[in-house]
Amino acid sequence: MSVTAAEFQSLLDAVDTESGIDCDGLRISREDGAYILATPDGVRTGLDEDDLEQAIEPIAEYVTNWHYWQQSVGGEGTARRAFLRWCERAPLEDGGTDADDHVGGEDTDARVTSADDESLAVPLRYDALRDGVDREWGQLCITARLVDDVDEPAGDRVYDCWHVDDADTDLTDLEVYDDPLDAREIATYDEDGRYRPLKTAPTLVSGWAFTGLSGSELVETVEFFYPATVANWHREQRGALDIDHWLETAERQTGIYDVIDELPREAVDWMAEACCVDSQCLRRREWQYEEGDDLDVDGGDGTFPCREPCSLVVAAARKWTILESEQEHSYELELTTSEFNQLAELIDAVAEGRTDEIREADVNDGANRFRARYLRAKRFDEEGSLEARERRDD
Amino acid sequence: MQALVIAAHGSHLNPDASNPTYAHADTVRETGAFDEVREAFWKEEPHFREVIRTLESDEVFVVPLFISEGYFTEQVIPRELRLEEWDPDRWDSDGTDASQATLEADDVGKTIHYCGPAGTHDAMTDVIVQRAESVTEDPNVGEGVGLAVVGHGTERNENSAKAVEYHTDRIREMDRFDEVEALFMDEEPEVDDVTDFFESEDIVVVPLFIADGYHTQEDIPEDMGLTEDYRLGWDVPADVDGHRIWYAGAVGTEGLMADVLLERAADAGADIGGALEAVRDEVTLSSETDRDAGSEPGAEAGD
Numbered sequence: 001m002s003v004t005a006a007e008f009q010s011l012l013d014a015v016d017t018e019s020g021i022d023c024d025g026l027r028i029s030r031e032d033g034a035y036i037l038a039t040p041d042g043v044r045t046g047l048d049e050d051d052l053e054q055a056i057e058p059i060a061e062y063v064t065n066w067h068y069w070q071q072s073v074g075g076e077g078t079a080r081r082a083f084l085r086w087c088e089r090a091p092l093e094d095g096g097t098d099a100d101d102h103v104g105g106e107d108t109d110a111r112v113t114s115a116d117d118e119s120l121a122v123p124l125r126y127d128a129l130r131d132g133v134d135r136e137w138g139q140l141c142i143t144a145r146l147v148d149d150v151d152e153p154a155g156d157r158v159y160d161c162w163h164v165d166d167a168d169t170d171l172t173d174l175e176v177y178d179d180p181l182d183a184r185e186i187a188t189y190d191e192d193g194r195y196r197p198l199k200t201a202p203t204l205v206s207g208w209a210f211t212g213l214s215g216s217e218l219v220e221t222v223e224f225f226y227p228a229t230v231a232n233w234h235r236e237q238r239g240a241l242d243i244d245h246w247l248e249t250a251e252r253q254t255g256i257y258d259v260i261d262e263l264p265r266e267a268v269d270w271m272a273e274a275c276c277v278d279s280q281c282l283r284r285r286e287w288q289y290e291e292g293d294d295l296d297v298d299g300g301d302g303t304f305p306c307r308e309p310c311s312l313v314v315a316a317a318r319k320w321t322i323l324e325s326e327q328e329h330s331y332e333l334e335l336t337t338s339e340f341n342q343l344a345e346l347i348d349a350v351a352e353g354r355t356d357e358i359r360e361a362d363v364n365d366g367a368n369r370f371r372a373r374y375l376r377a378k379r380f381d382e383e384g385s386l387e388a389r390e391r392r393d394d
Numbered sequence: 395m396q397a398l399v400i401a402a403h404g405s406h407l408n409p410d411a412s413n414p415t416y417a418h419a420d421t422v423r424e425t426g427a428f429d430e431v432r433e434a435f436w437k438e439e440p441h442f443r444e445v446i447r448t449l450e451s452d453e454v455f456v457v458p459l460f461i462s463e464g465y466f467t468e469q470v471i472p473r474e475l476r477l478e479e480w481d482p483d484r485w486d487s488d489g490t491d492a493s494q495a496t497l498e499a500d501d502v503g504k505t506i507h508y509c510g511p512a513g514t515h516d517a518m519t520d521v522i523v524q525r526a527e528s529v530t531e532d533p534n535v536g537e538g539v540g541l542a543v544v545g546h547g548t549e550r551n552e553n554s555a556k557a558v559e560y561h562t563d564r565i566r567e568m569d570r571f572d573e574v575e576a577l578f579m580d581e582e583p584e585v586d587d588v589t590d591f592f593e594s595e596d597i598v599v600v601p602l603f604i605a606d607g608y609h610t611q612e613d614i615p616e617d618m619g620l621t622e623d624y625r626l627g628w629d630v631p632a633d634v635d636g637h638r639i640w641y642a643g644a645v646g647t648e649g650l651m652a653d654v655l656l657e658r659a660a661d662a663g664a665d666i667g668g669a670l671e672a673v674r675d676e677v678t679l680s681s682e683t684d685r686d687a688g689s690e691p692g693a694e695a696g697d
Contacts, residue, residue, distance in 0.1 A: 195409040227440035
């Protein structure tokens with residue numbers, strides 16, 4: 001790998017106009033007409049232009065790395081840049097000052113210079129990029145790699161993106177795309193052809209690959225699969241995630257959702273257990289009942305955070321608020337022990353979404369269709385309800 | 395940098411509800427007039443709540459893809475976008491003439507130009523006429539033809555009827571169609587009796603709705619007597635009481651809607667260069683090759 005004349009010229013321009021270069025261990029500045037070059041391997045001073053050109057030859061990777069991040073990617077302080085750096089395990093840059101401007105009262109101390117313990121210095125990173133650096137983002141597998149094209153600058157990266165389940169699948173067996181907009185269509189239906197109203201549900205279909213994306217195209221693609229996850233992750237990295245807890249979100253609602261702040265405290269726990277766990281959503285729930293009053297349920301292990309109850313939770317909460325306003329009663333009904341247990345099996349099968357997996361003739365499974373039909377035939381009345389008597393103790 | 399955000403309702407139940415939003419967003423993307431174009435939704439993602447933070451642009455134009463001023467455009471969208479300084483008076487509108495208000499979004503420190511809804515822009519009148527052209531496949535449709543613009547009515551929002559009447563009046567003033575009437579689903583004059591209001595044999599019926607759904611694909615076709623059962627479909631035109639009724643679906647699916655979104659943003663100060671011309675050319679070209687009447691189910695109503 002070598003530095004082209006054009007790259008060298010833009011390097012000189014940057015040293016002059018930006019009062020020096022400081023990027024991933026490469027530092028170049030100019031004092032009294034002479035250049036100072038520093039890398040983790042040492043410092044050289046008193047260089048003229050020719051000296052500098054010679055001196056950077058053995059450290060071309062540092063220079064092409066600078067060129068990629070400063071000239072190709074740019075966008076200092078943006079979520080896009082931070083995400084692309086995370087993709088190749090580059091040390092995350094300090095974004096604290098940008099957060100300070102906009103987020104009042106939050107913990108905006110610039111805590112992140114390298115949030116990732118596995119971050120790599122330039123030479124090791126280049127070695128890794130030649131093979132491709134893999135990262136997982138929800139159900140996406142993202143590979144960052146160096147461009148293998150003599151017409152492109154030597155340090156330019158391209159990105160591939162596919163489903164984690166396809167990590168070992170041959171590219172020729174996948175549907176290959178290069179337009180980020182196609183991600184929208186892929187994200188719309190699950191493998192049974194059902195609509196996915198929650199983009200971060202762990203039901204993304206496999207069998208496709210985006211290849212050779214630029215950095216901005218990759219971010220665009222990821223944002224179509226998992227909208228706003230990059231921005232919120234970036235805020236969290238900077239210690240500036242603005243969390244809206246349940247009560248704040250509920251009290252903000254109007255119209256038909258005005259009622260949801262009446263959902264009982266314990267019901268919010270059940271709701272989070274029903275909707276906001278890793279098996280149902282890949283976002284890591286950071287919101288609680290309210291500040292200082294955490295929910296009992298674990299928020300999950302997702303890479304990207306969930307900063308407030310989503311519209312699906314709000315809509316479902318309305319239903320539960322209405323249902324929870326009903327009185328409880330005691331009922332008397334006749335069931336065998338096995339039938340009583342079967343009710344639990346049925347609820348469990350629906351809750352785990354495994355009804356489709358139960359084999360036709362597996363009558364040992366309480367949630368088997370014939371077992372359910374038998375129970376209905378035996379225990380339902382003419383109105384189609386469980387035959388039972390409401391018990392009145394008064 | 396400047397960004398366009400198209401704010402639409404979306405649906406938890408119906409994947410097609412957001413199709414018009416995506417289609418119009420893509421048309422605007424093609425023009426390159428904005429550095430960034432985003433769809434944002436009440437019921438889908440990115441949510442109104444989190445869309446602004448996904449943008450790098452400092453200047454953001456938000457255009458609600460809604461038919462009328464009302465609950466969503468005046469309360470829900472500004473609240474969810476965190477436009478703290480918002481007040482409906484900032485639009486200084488009598489129900490159909492909101493243009494824009496310039497505000498700050500609290501969470502991001504960006505300038506937000508919050509525009510009036512697409513449905514009340516003057517350019518929407520042209521989209522209704524365009525829909526009449528595309529459903530009849532006649533670029534000169536008008537003479538000897540009646541046009542009915544159909545709205546929801548006042549049940550939920552009085553401005554909904556105002557928007558319908560506004561465009562009806564404007565089309566009437568064009569003197570292009572023999573007759574132009576505003577009809578409604580839940581108030582007089584009712585769309586059920588469409589043939590009572592026209593003498594012309596040919597009647598084009600254009601529902602002023604953003605997305606196809608229960609109302610445009612089930613209710614209205616059955617109420618007008620185009621079909622016994624919406625699942626069986628209907629003819630275009632369909633014979634009803636000695637009239638021929640030309641009915642497709644929600645006007646919001648018309649390609650020219652992208653033009654309205656651009657005009658809204660331009661009115662609010664967006665620099666859109668030659669994008670309007672590009673969209674009009676594109677839409678004219680595609681409507682010549684694509685006469686898809688479109689009959690897809692749509693959003694859940696009422697939330």
